[in-house]
Amino acid sequence: MAPTSFKLSLLAAAALPALAVAEDIDVWAAAGFVMYGDRTPLNGPTTPAITPLGAQQLYGQGSTFRNRYVRDGLGNESTDALLPIYGIEPHALDSTQLAVLSTDDSYVVASAQAFLQGLYPPQLNEYAYDNGGSTAATVASTDTTINFPLVGYQYPHVSTASQQDPSSAWVAGQLQCSAYQASAIDYRRSTAASEMYSSTLSFYEQIWPAVFEGVYSESTTNFYNAYDLYDYASYQYAHDSEVHSTLNQSEINALRTYASVQQRALSANLTATSATDGRSNNMIRAIAGRMLAQQAVNQLRQNMVSSGASNKLSLTFGSYEPLISFFALSGLLDGPDAGDFQMLPAAGATMVFELYSLASDRLVSGNNTLYPEDNELHVRFLYRAGVSSTDDWGTYSLFPGTDNNTNSALNMTYSQFSGAMKAVGVDSVADWCDMCDAAAVFCPGMLENAGYTSGSGSGSGSGSSSSGSSSSGKKISPALAGVIGAIVTLAVFALPIAAFLLFGKVRLAFVPKSSGSFSASQNKNKRLSNNSATAGFKGEERKVQDADVAVSRSGVGHERVGSWELRGGNPANSDATPIGASTPGSPTGDLTRPERVRSTIINRRPDNDDDDDMAHFGRPVDPREHV
Incomplete structure (x- = not known):
């Protein structure tokens, strides 16, 4: 890797032509992939979540995008954006101009939200035209204008793709890909992994007591878990003062190096092939980057189809796997600037594809610049490795040594870019399902709709369907x-x-318990005899247990439901006597019970159910039909 001073001089030199060409091109769209910010570790006592540091990192990255693509130099902003996207809202967020996709991991979604706060910070008295403009903020009855809460906070639309959503394949193509998982297991069993395990074991054993004891067992602290160990140690080093004083920077760098070796083997190996589909080389370990490549083409194409109205800025938020895979697919990992792409991407690392046209091709009608023809559009690739003030945008050539590139990142036409990306990309989610032998819930329907049949598989890397096969070959x-x-x-x-x-x-019914056998009529007579003494609003059907019912002289029965009635107050029917109380003429004088709220249904015993009294097979009663 080049010395720091030499690299900084290169960055300074690169900044001059960037400023020089700022007025020579029109940027129409940008499609970016952004890695999440600092978070708590995947394994440990806490749930993975973005940290305040991570939120600040992504907020800063969003501000960098604003400085490059959005601001107009008015209000609190003293200068224009370096390369403003044509027609983008400079102050008020317009969700119709943005396309934001994220995995459904909480720390990734939070990273997207923090980024968008930096891209469109709170603004007072600013309203997007396509969202209703100032009219939507006006209250006609009072002739006043209302701002959004939190001093004009802007509310972005973020689409989150769970693993039940087909869009998840575009943002995290390695997940639910059975063929990828099988290939990853093959690497774990490989000689290369075994050699790395042996050569690094003593290092992991040395630092285990200071960092990993209590979280990882000593037997699992080795190269096979290199990424998880680096993930945990780097978090502790950044946030725990004790670990920070115990470890030194060289040990953290070693952990990162071993994790990078492991993840390049798992996501950047272009010769590993899936055994499930019979293709000669489907680059299955780079499946995340293959999906990302096609997604970038799709996003820029959406802007072209709409003549610049939609997808002015397309943002995808996810993990590091798509970045590593794409670096390998595009030749960046082995190119002249390979040193910038060998290590694991840092928090907030971002790559961008800019769609632009040259000023010499500009056509103006009135105050508007007309959208260029397809053959007038160009694409260039930019990468920002981190979020610190020293991390600048770098412009890199893609696919070096191929006919699709003239060795200048500024001169790649859209057709060249699209052709090169499609050569390594995957055409559709259905093709991804087929290539991955994916277990995703949406795959069966998508494969059927795409015309895949049993035993079919595309012979190309992009996975064309075999819709011409006979339907008899289909399988469930x-x-x-x-x-x-x-x-x-x-x-x-x-x-x-x-x-x-x-x-x-x-018919299911409760059978009364008794010491002998009784007919239905005998049982009924027995129960009626027992109830005759207590009477009540149910008449002969009333049970002794129904102690919460009062009957007035007018004959109206009601259940006590609390309130003053149960506190000795004067009831509405003051002449009513609670049943069960000692009254003149009652059979006994000791039936008085404290008044309490109890449901009559609860007090009734199951064996007193009336089902026994019903005749199910007899002749029904004839209705009386004469006057």
């Missing part, structure tokens, strides 16, 4: 077969039971 997917099997099983058990209950006239 395992997921669909499982659903069908569950439904059939339920039907087999449920239908006989339903038929038995319906046609067998089976």
Whole structure:
């Protein structure tokens, strides 16, 4: 890697032509991939979450984007953006101009939100035209204008893709990819991994007591867990003063180097092939970068199709795997600037594709610049490795040594860019499902819609479908077969039971417990005799247990539900006597019970159910039909 002073001089030299060409091009769109900010470790006593440092990192990265693409030099901003995107709202966030996609990991979503706060900070009295403008902020009845809360906070739209969402394949193509997981296991069993394990074991054993004891066992502190160990140690080094004083920077650098070696092997190996689809080389370990490459083309194409109206700024937020994979696919990992791409990306690392046209091709109609033709559009690649003040935008040539590049990042036409990206990309999510033998819930339907049949597989890297095969070759997917099997099983058990209950006239009822056998009529007479002494609003059907019902002389029964009635107050029916109280003429004088709120339903015993008194098979009572 070049000395720091030499690199800084190169960056300073590179900044001069960038400023010089700022007025010579029109930027129409930018598509960026942003890595999340500093977070708590994946493994440890806490749940992975963005830290205040991580939020500040992404806020700063968003501000960098604003300085480059958005601001107009008015208000609190003294200068214009370096390369403003044509037609983008300079102050008020317009979600129709942005396309923001994130994984559903909480720390990634939070990173996206922090970034967008830096891109569009709070603004008072600023309203996007396509969101209703100042009219939407006006209250006609009072003739006043209202600002958004939090001093004009801007509310961005962030699409989050869970693993049940097909969009997740674009932002994290390595997840749910069975072929990728199988290839990763192959690497773990490889000679290369075994050699790294042996050569680094003593180093991991040396630092285990100081950093990992209590979180990782000594037997798992080795190269096979290189990334997780670096993830945990780097967090502790940054946030725990004791660990910071125990470890030194060289040890942290060594942990990062070993993690980088491991992750390059897992995400940047372009010769590893999946055994599931029969392709000669599908670069399965770089699947995350392959999806990212196609996604960038799709995002820029959306801007072109809409003549610059939508996708002015497309932002994807995710993890480091797509970045590492793309560095390998595009030749950056082995090119003249390979030193900038060998290590794990730092928090907030960002790569951008700029879609622009030259000033010499500019056509103006009135006050508007017309959107250029496709053959007048160019693309260049930029990378910012971190979020510190010394991390500047670097412009790099993609796919060096191919016909798609003239060795100048500023002269790559869109057609050259699109062709090179499609050569390494994956055309669709359906192709991804097929290539990965993916277990994602959305894959069976997408494969069917794309015309895939059993035994089909594209012979190309992009995975074209085999829709011409006969339908007789189709097979039911395992997921669909499982659903069908569950439904059939339920039907087999449920239908006989339903038929038995319906046609067998089976009725479930409580059977009264007694020492002898009684007929239904005998049991009924016994119960009526027991209840006759207590009477009440149920008449003969009332039970002794129904002590919370009062009956007035007018014959209206009601349940006590609390309030003053239960505190000895004067009830509305003052002549009512609670049933069970000692009154003249009552059979006993000791039936008085404290008044309390108890449901009559709760007090009724199950064995006093009235079902026994019903005749189910007798002749129904004839209605009286004469006057």
